[in-house]
Amino acid sequence: MHYRFDFGAVLQGQYLDWLLSGLGVTVELFVLAWALSFLLAVVLAVLRLTGFRPAEWLVGAYVEYHRNVPLLVQLLFWYFAAPELFPAPVREFLRLHGSEFPLALVALVLCAAAYVSEDLRSGVRAIPRTQVEAGRALGLSYLQAARLIVIPQAVRISAPSLINQALLLFKNTSLAMAIGVAELTYQAKEVDSNTFKTFEAFGVATVAYLLVSFSIMYAGSFASKRFAVAGARK
Known part of the structure; x- marks a missing residue:
């Protein structure tokens, strides 16, 4: 007996609602995690470039921890151990309102920030020191020079790496299913369990992941070309 493909079975009624809901949660988790991880990464990169040894050591330890411990382990730690x-009062609030999404967000943000901060640090190294020295000569403090001169250019120089980090973060949102976040992979599994249409359920999820990934790549590539920095060291 040949397998009969029936995508209509998973693209209608409550099953379609589940998949769309899962996609919405995935996109929401990705957008929030990317925005917050980028802000944290900027802080980490600036601290590591201050020349203040304790700050450099602490940020370095932070980066090494998150780069060497599997993200799945980090997710499980934040969900089962950290609370x-x-x-x-915080534990009670999370128990009543659901801790899966916020704790998954924390784990994703902390992990992604470690990688993004390293990309930004590489971008900073590509900026001629004369620009920073010129900013200091004009009376800018270290933080002002970093905010107005260094970081904006570092972001533009690091754009290709940042696009890759965004794609990685988007795909890593699927790991949140391990702690019960009802994102796309979780919902595809639920549809499969109820319809026994494994190929169709995960086929639809795969197409959705591809479409969003290609959108991120296209948007990132456009931004990278649009805001390229002329004269930066490669």
Whole structure:
């Protein structure tokens, strides 16, 4: 007996609603995680470039931890272990309102920020020191020079690497299913369990992931070309 493909079975009624809901959660998780991880990465990169040894050491340890511990382990740690360290009111709030999404967001943000901060640091190294020296000569403080001169150019120089990090973060949102976040992979599994249409359920999820990934790549490539920095060291 040949397998009969029936995508209509998963693209209608509640199953379509589940898949669309999962895609919405995935996109929401990705957008929030990317925005917050980028902001944290900027702080980490600036701290590591201050020349203040304790700050450099702490940021370096932070980066090495998140680069060498599997993200899945980090997710499980934040969901099962970390809440024990929270104050009782926070634990109760998470218990009543659901801790899966916010704790998955924390794990994704902390991990992604480690990688993005390294990309930004590489971008900073490509900027001629004369630009920073000129900014300091004009009376700018270190933080002002970093905010107005260094970081904007570092972001533009690091654009290709940042696009790759965005894609990686988007794909890593699927790991959140391990702690019960109802994102796209989780919902595809639920559809499969209810319809026994494994190929169709995960086929639709695969197409959705591809479409969003290609959109990120296209948007990132356009931005990279549009805001390229002339004269930066490669």
